[in-house]
Amino acid sequence: MESILNIQEKFIVDDSIKSLETYAFQPISGTQYNSAGQITIRIENQDAFFFPRRSWLQIEGKLVKAAAGAVYADADNISLTNNGLMYLFDNIKYELGGQEIESVYQPGYATTMLGLTKYSSNFNKGPGLNQCWVLDSQTGVAEDANIGFKTRHDYIIEKPNPKGTFRFAIDLEHIFGFCEDYDKVMYGFIHTLTLVRTANSNNAIFKDDDAAVGKIDIKKISWMMPKVDPSDGQKYQLYKSIESKSVLNVGFRMRQCTTVALPTTNTYTWRLGVRSAPEKPRYIMIGLQTDKANDQTKNAAVFDHCGLTNMFVLLNNTRYPAIDLNANFTTNEYENLYKDFCDFGRKYYGIDWLVTSTGVDPMSYKEFYPIFVFDLSKQSERLQQGIVDITVEMAFGANVAAQTVAFALLISDRKLKFQSDGKKMNVIY
Numbered sequence: 001m002e003s004i005l006n007i008q009e010k011f012i013v014d015d016s017i018k019s020l021e022t023y024a025f026q027p028i029s030g031t032q033y034n035s036a037g038q039i040t041i042r043i044e045n046q047d048a049f050f051f052p053r054r055s056w057l058q059i060e061g062k063l064v065k066a067a068a069g070a071v072y073a074d075a076d077n078i079s080l081t082n083n084g085l086m087y088l089f090d091n092i093k094y095e096l097g098g099q100e101i102e103s104v105y106q107p108g109y110a111t112t113m114l115g116l117t118k119y120s121s122n123f124n125k126g127p128g129l130n131q132c133w134v135l136d137s138q139t140g141v142a143e144d145a146n147i148g149f150k151t152r153h154d155y156i157i158e159k160p161n162p163k164g165t166f167r168f169a170i171d172l173e174h175i176f177g178f179c180e181d182y183d184k185v186m187y188g189f190i191h192t193l194t195l196v197r198t199a200n201s202n203n204a205i206f207k208d209d210d211a212a213v214g215k216i217d218i219k220k221i222s223w224m225m226p227k228v229d230p231s232d233g234q235k236y237q238l239y240k241s242i243e244s245k246s247v248l249n250v251g252f253r254m255r256q257c258t259t260v261a262l263p264t265t266n267t268y269t270w271r272l273g274v275r276s277a278p279e280k281p282r283y284i285m286i287g288l289q290t291d292k293a294n295d296q297t298k299n300a301a302v303f304d305h306c307g308l309t310n311m312f313v314l315l316n317n318t319r320y321p322a323i324d325l326n327a328n329f330t331t332n333e334y335e336n337l338y339k340d341f342c343d344f345g346r347k348y349y350g351i352d353w354l355v356t357s358t359g360v361d362p363m364s365y366k367e368f369y370p371i372f373v374f375d376l377s378k379q380s381e382r383l384q385q386g387i388v389d390i391t392v393e394m395a396f397g398a399n400v401a402a403q404t405v406a407f408a409l410l411i412s413d414r415k416l417k418f419q420s421d422g423k424k425m426n427v428i429y
Contacts, residue, residue, distance in 0.1 A: 019229040020051070024058070024222040033218035036199040041223045043191040046424050049238070050191065051226040053183045056171045058222040059085050063156055063164040063205070066215040071163045077141045078207035078214055079153040082301040083112045084132050085168055086175075087204040088197060088216060094176055095192040099427040102176045102254055102414075108203060109407045110257035111174055112301055113285045116369050117344045121359035129155060131170045135359060136302060136368060141208045149206065169224075177411065181252035185228050187242060188424030193223055203293060203300040213296060242420045253282065254414040262288075262404045266397070272390040272408060280379065281390060283348065284313055285409040286372040290401045305329045305370040306404060307397040313374045314391040320374050328397070329366055338365050340373045347375065348411075 003009070027041050043050065063080065064071060072078055081087060087108030094101045104110050116135075119128060124135050129151065138146035141153075156166050173180035201216040230238060262268055275281055288306045292298040309327050313320045327334045342358055345351040360369045392408065418425045 016231050016234045017228060018231055020226055022224050022226045024224055026220075026222055033197070033221065034216075036197055039195040039197060039221060041193045041195075041221070043223070043225060046188050046190060049185040049187050049228040049230060050189075051185050051228050052172060052179050052191065054171075055179065055223060055225045056169050058167065058169055058220075058224050059218060060167040060220040061165075061216055061218040062162075063166070063214055063216055066213045069215075069217070072157055072211070072214070073163075074158045076157065076207075076211045077149075077153065078205065078211040078296075079149060079156050080132055080166075080204055080216075081206045081299060082133060082135055082148060082152070083108060083115060084152075084204040084206075084301070085170060086111045087300055088201060088218070089195050090198050091194075091196040092175055093194045093196075094172075094178060095194070096186075096189045096427050097425070098190065098192070101416075101427070102178045102252075104175055104255055104257055106257045106259055106407060107175060108300065109259070109287065110255060110409050113287050113371050113407065113409050114255070115174070116360055116371055117285070117341060117358055117373065118349065119359055120356040122356065124359040130168065131174065132166075132168050135364070136299060137364070139299065139302065139368070141206060177253040177255045177414075182250060185230075185238075186418075186425070187238065188420070191225070195221070200294070202296050205296045206299050206301075207296050209297055242425070243422055245420045245422050247420075248418040248425075249415070250418055251413065251415045254279065254412050256410045256412065257407060258410070259405055259407050262394075262400050262406055264399045264402055264404075266395065266399050268394045268400075270392040270394065270406065270408070272392060272410065275388045275390065275412060280413045281315065281388065281410055282375075282377045282413060283344065283411040284374045284376060284390075284392070285344075285411075286311065286374075286392065287407045287409075288370070288400075289405050289407070291403040293403075293405065302368040303370055304404075305334075305366065306400050308370075308372070308394065309397050310393075310395040311372055312393050313376065314393065315376060315379065315388050316386075318380065320376050329370075330397075332366070334366065334370075335362075337370070337372060338362050340375070341365060341371055343375070344373045347377070 025041055025043050027039050031039050089107050091103060091105045092107045093103040128134055134148045134151045136146055136148040140146060141149050157163050204216055205214045260270055287303045290304045290306060292300050310325050325336055327337055345358060346353060417428045419428050
């Protein structure tokens with residue numbers, strides 16, 4: 001029956017939650033924000049229902065001249081890179097009850113590669129700026145040509161007073177697969193977030209040759225965590241489940257990032273290591289960069305195709321994809337690579353192309369964002385039950401340039417359990 005004919009349909013009021021408020025949690029006392037080391041935020045309150053799925057990092061700071069901490073002028077062509085705050089950390093780790101849930105190394109590169117496949121052009125032009133996400137449209141910093149750089153420069157340098165000040169909000173689902181996939185409240189855990197600060201700000205800053213070298217002074221970091229107060233009836237059911245020492249099955253898609261320096265050769269075999277059940281690899285993203293690290297005049301948030309002609313992944317002896325790519329970026333023969341890049345959003349997130357898609361068009365893909373995506377989600381039973389050795393084979397039209405680095409983002413299944421002891425929850429593997 002069509003809904004317009006259902007005249008007896010009842011009006012339903014959802015009052016299962018009395019309140020849902022977000023609270024700020026700061027790092028432990030004595031934490032140094034701007035030197036290499038750990039920044040630890042811990043939520044000790046175990047007698048509360050928290051919702052990490054919607055939690056976020058609030059990072060407040062200032063972009064200033066490294067020499068004397070002076071502010072920049074409007075004419076200085078300098079800003080943060082796209083997704084710049086993530087390049088301030090070497091590692092970000094999430095723990096529950098002292099047990100590691102997910103740990104992401106090279107979070108700047110990992111979140112940039114995934115974000116390129118995930119975020120739409122509407123996100124790039126709208127709310128993305130709230131987390132310092134605006135894609136570059138040119139390799140340089142010429143403001144009339146690079147729209148992304150101009151937007152970030154205006155927002156950080158020209159608009160605020162004092163100049164260079166910022167405060168961004170970064171959802172934890174931008175960083176962790178656990179926060180993206182697990183959408184339930186959590187009770188009885190100590191939540192710990194550990195951020196390992198880099199020694200400098202170079203990969204997070206993009207400038208021209210004339211601008212003075214900059215640095216980022218972080219003033220404050222807060223973990224903004226939603227706290228849920230269920231209705232009395234719902235709270236009774238939740239407490240009853242905890243007191244009965246129930247076991248909760250938890251599954252999510254874990255993210256891991258690794259890197260390797262490529263030799264100056266036209267072929268390379270990269271062994272990523274082994275995985276065993278239940279951590280089965282489902283997708284791999286590869287990004288290449290030549291001579292862009294640790295230099296503020298180079299953009300660490302863009303990638304290079306390096307004249308790639310073929311690349312495939314081996315899980316033991318099973319190859320993905322089954323046929324050669326036969327790419328040639330010079331003659332614009334890379335449509336299969338771009339299609340795999342776009343298909344990721346449809347397969348992984350269920351995004352319909354007719355509704356929205358990536359904000360990266362084929363030309364931008366070639367020039368700035370050639371991310372190579374491999375779908376490993378369909379595997380034989382033999383692979384699903386044994387140990388899997390992961391190898392990436394690369395071929396190039398000529399020897400890759402010196403100082404070329406490859407980044408691999410591996411997305412794998414992870415299964416664990418939350419077990420109640422009658423009062424609080426524990427993580428068991």
